[in-house]
Amino acid sequence: MRKTDGLFKLLGLCLLAGILVAGILFPVVGAAGVASNKASETVDSMSAELANVPPPLVTTITDSAGHPIATLYDQYRIPTASAQINPAMKWALVSVEDKRFYDHHGVDWKGTFRAALSNSTGGDTQGASTLTQQYVKNYLINVIYRNDPVGQQKAQEQSVARKLKEARIAIQLETKMDKDQILTSYLNVVEFSRKVYGVGAAAQTYFDTTADKLTVPQAALLAGMVNNPPFYDPWSHPERATERRNLVLDRMVENQKLAPEDAAKFKTEPLGVVPGGPAKPASNCTGAGPENGFFCQYVQDYLLTNGMTKDDLYTGGYTIRTTMDQNAQHQAKISAEAQVHKTQKNVANTLSLVRPGKDRHEVVALAANRDYGPDASQGQTTYALPSDVSNVTGAGSSYKIFTAASALEQHKVGIYSTIQTPQSYASKVFISGRKPGCPQVARGTWAYCLSNYGEDVYGPSMSLQQALATSPNTGFVILEEQAGMGPVLDMARRLGMRTTMASNAANGGAVDPGNSNVAYRMPQQQYFGPGGVAQAGLGAFTLGVSPTSGLEMANVAATIMSGGVWCPPTPVAGVTDRNGKPVKVSEAACEQAVPEGMANSLAVGMSRDDTDGTSRQAAQSAGWTRPMIGKTGTTQDSGSAAFIGAVPQMAGAAMVFRPDNPVGGLCDGAGNVTPCGDGNMFGGKAPARTWFGAMTQIMNGQPVIPLPPSDPAYEH
Template sequence: MRKTDGLFKLLGLCLLAGILTAGVLFPIVGAAGVASNKASETVDSMSAELANVPPPLVTTITDSGGHPIATLYDQYRIPTASSQINEAMKWALVSVEDKRFYEHHGVDWKGTIRAALSNSTGGDTQGASTLTQQYVKNYLINVIYRDDEIGQKKAQEQSVARKLKEARIAIQLETKMDKDQILTSYLNVVEFSRKIYGVGAAAQTYFNTTPDKLSVPQAALLAGMVNNPPFYDPWSHPERATERRNLVLDRMVENRKLAPEDAAKFKTEPLGVLPDGPVKPAANCTGAGPENGFFCQYVQDYLLTNGMSKDDLYSGGYTIRTTMDQNAQHAAKVSAEQQVNKTQKNVANTLSLVRPGKDKHEVVALAANRDYGPDASKGQTTYALPSDVSNVTGAGSSYKIFTTAAALEQHKTGIYATIQTPQSYVSRIYVGGGQSCPLVARGTRAYCLSNYGEGNYGPSMPLQQALATSPNTGFVILEEQAGLGPVLDMARRLGMRNTMASNPATGGPVDPKSKEAIHNMTQQKYYGPGGASKDGFGAFTLGFSPTNGLELANVAATIMSGGVWCPPTPIAAVSNRDGKPIKVKEPACEQAVPEGLANSLAVGMSKDDTDGTSRAAAQAAGWNRPMIGKTGTTQESGSAAFVAAVPQMAGAAMVFRPDNPFGGLCDGAGNVTPCANGNMFGGKAPARTWFGAMNQILAGQPVIPLPPSDPAYEH
């Protein structure tokens, strides 16, 4: 190299040093000064954020007893204090990445100027970043811009401007944090490949240990990875990882933190990572397993519906103690599987259980015959079968509860009053009948129906008996008397909130852009007067519409709570990453119907297990407790339900076709199968599912009588 070249390079180095120093320490005056002041504000804000805002953590979901059942996260990170990280790990990192870490004040000026000069003159890009600067960059990439590819690229671009900003933040950061805090924070934020972040998670997933127990070669392996985690991944590139680990050991010797003979010994050791890759928990509700996954899914859905963002849920480091009773959950799962095989195609059997109360309705169990999971070949599903509007064909005559409640509220009848129950009936108020029904207007036919079977019912009977034996005509007539609008509103008030807000076609969200009423209207609007038909659908009381099983269970809980509706909550308590309790925004409880009405309705529903459609299932189970119940079966036995409750517990069991809803269901010995002409009824598999689970759950609990009826609603 000529002397003049060396002179010019020296002058350039000095000039660049001056610019960098001025840029870091002093704003430029004039017009440029305004920009510099704005940049200073950004730097101040960023350094404060790095000093005070913690990185994403894992949210833990537990059962009611506090036992973990699942973890939710985007970045698997186990927060680790400085005292929990041994010296081998700290010195391995310092030795290989920043041996003057304890001497500088955030920036290694010699290395920074050399790198900036090389980059600005077109030479090879160079780093020379200190650990403090690396912490800044990793924080930007892994925390602030973790979901922003453009931001991540800017945080890594090789430019003087980026280096300058990074240096300024590093200098300010060292005025707010001491060296040990910076080193610990770095070790908690950096990635160790495969979405494993922080030394706590790395020690656990790589070696099944904790950071305080890492050996020197283990620490050297991890320290060597931070430079380029995917490149030095020990499972994908063991030779590279070994070479890099050995380099770190050499640097520890150079830094006088390791004896040469020990380094030589450690170099002969294998990497020692777990043989089949890193072991970390599932990042979502699949980690709750086949039995608890449906409950975990409802916890997530409930929190997202009530104001928490998914990003906050998956990064906030919350501990969410749920209301799930593990014994009840297991009993519900076992009972559902006893009626329908878990691998049976196109048949779902669900059981949702809710604890009644006047200040809270706690969800106790959400179970299905199917396992929760991603493997469809094993019959698994991640669709929220027990807690979503998943039964498209409905819950049948269980909807007669809403007609009865609306009629009682208007004093059109009483639970002991006699109602008409003719074998057949033609409703000219409601429409939608087939070709055999008479015309009520041009192109519009009346709604005609009959009771199931010949000679099963007399022309009239007490309402309590009708609720137990379920004649169709009696409740359509009662629906006419009460008015379909009030019946629809009663369904919503007693608990079918999401159901009535869903569309009638699929039970999903309403699509306002659709030109078809069945997609752009809610069930509340579509089935009512002024909806898709002029006068409304009289068949609503027969329960042919998409239904949410959990909400149906909550209807029973509302009745058993003196008419008080509360949201079916899966949340017992939530604490933040610091262990402090936080309040979840949940809808307030409401007095949906007068207490006397609710208690009278309960008495009206109290004969199903002794004189009604669930009698055979109750006797087979040896049932002897006072309870309320209502079965339901849809057309062609395509789905069936059983809504029931005792004072301690309310629930709903439903069997339906989740994949292809068209056709029937056949009840067999220990299984239900799809078929053309079904024989399924609510008193069969659904009732047996309820009784089987409740016998286990209530074992040893006292027998509590139902509340007495109110004379105002008796006749």
């Protein structure tokens, strides 16, 4: 090397040293100028973020008894206190990353100047960062900028400016935190590859142990990884990981924290990590398993709808105690599978259960015949079948509840009043497209024609109570004319169909797969009402032809059994934050949806379905004897069917439908339901059997409570 080269390098070192010292000291000596003030403010701001922005933690979801059922997280991290970390882990890290950690005040000047000179003169890139500086960098990358690739890039770029800022923050931290706090904080924030963060999570997922029980070779492996987690991943690169672990053991010997003979022995040991990769729980609702996953999914959907962000939910470290009753959930799952095989293609059987009440409607079970999970070949799905608006072909005649309720509220009829139920009927109020045999109402429009199922099944008239039990189509379309489409639609919304009525009327094309008319993409409240596809609306609404949420139908029954009080179907019993403090969940307020006397009268009107109505056979087969309300429903060609029922303590809705391809029927028989052309499915079959099968077990041992008496104002 020429003398001039050495002289220039020495001058460069002196100049760079001067820049570093001046840059680090200027916040203390109060350097003048706008640039200096802004730089100082930036450092103060970043220091504050390190102090005030907590690292992402795991959110835990439990059942109503507090037993964990799932974890949600973006970074798998188990907070670990200093006393919970084996000293071997701390010394392994210090020995390999910053052996003068306990001597400096945040910056190792000798190493910094050496690295700065090498980088500025084109030599090998060197870090020379202390553990305090590494803590700053890791916090910026893994916490503050975890969702900001540009910020992460800036936090680790090889530049003097970045090093300077990092050094100043490190110095500030050392005035606010002692060495053990810094070391513990570092060990809680650093990544150990594969979304495993912090030594607590690493000890568990790598070695199935806790941080306080880490052995010296285990600690050495983890300490060696922090330099480059993917590069030293013990599953992907075991040879590299072994070589790095052994280097750490040597450094511990050099630092006089390990005897040479012990290091030699530890080097002969295998890595000892759990086979197949980190043993960490699922990061989403698949971790709740095939039985509880649908409930977990609804908890997530509910919180996101009511003000919480997904980022907060997956990083906040909350404990969410749900309203899920484990026994009810299990019985609901068993009953759903008893009617439809879990691997049956294109058939879903769901059961949603809600506890009535005048201050809360708690969801206690959300089950399906299908398992919750990602493996479609095993019949699994992650679609929210029991809670979402998943049944696109409808709940059939169970929607007659809304027509009856609207007519009762307007005193058009009482539960014991006689209504007309002709075998066939042509409505001139609800116009439709041309149909053979239907009279023309006006130029280009025809009457809405319909008939009751079967022949000579119904008489020409009957009481509303009997009609609710036996379900004649014509009687309820006539009632719908008398009540008015607008009030009927509003009644459906008020009693509980909030999300359903706001959803797309076609919801994927079920109403008319080949129609691209914007009318088929309207919310149902508008589609069936004035201004929808027909000037006066569609009379078929009362026959339940539109997409439906099983959970909301269950909540309708809960509203009726709560004296007409609607409450949002909540799956949340309570939420606490990472510090154990209660967190208020934003939920819609309960409403007196309909008068209490009217709701009680409607309950009495619906009380005969299980004794002399369409669900009688299913009720008898289950040995059912309790007072209850019920209503079956079946859509055209038996494409879907439903049963809505409740006792004073529990309300529920069971629905069977085709979730993947909604066109066609369903056939019931031989202990299973299958897709078919001309179906034979009815609400009194698989849906009613599902409801009674679960409810007989759930209600076993609970008191028999009578239905509330009807109000004379709604009887005739």
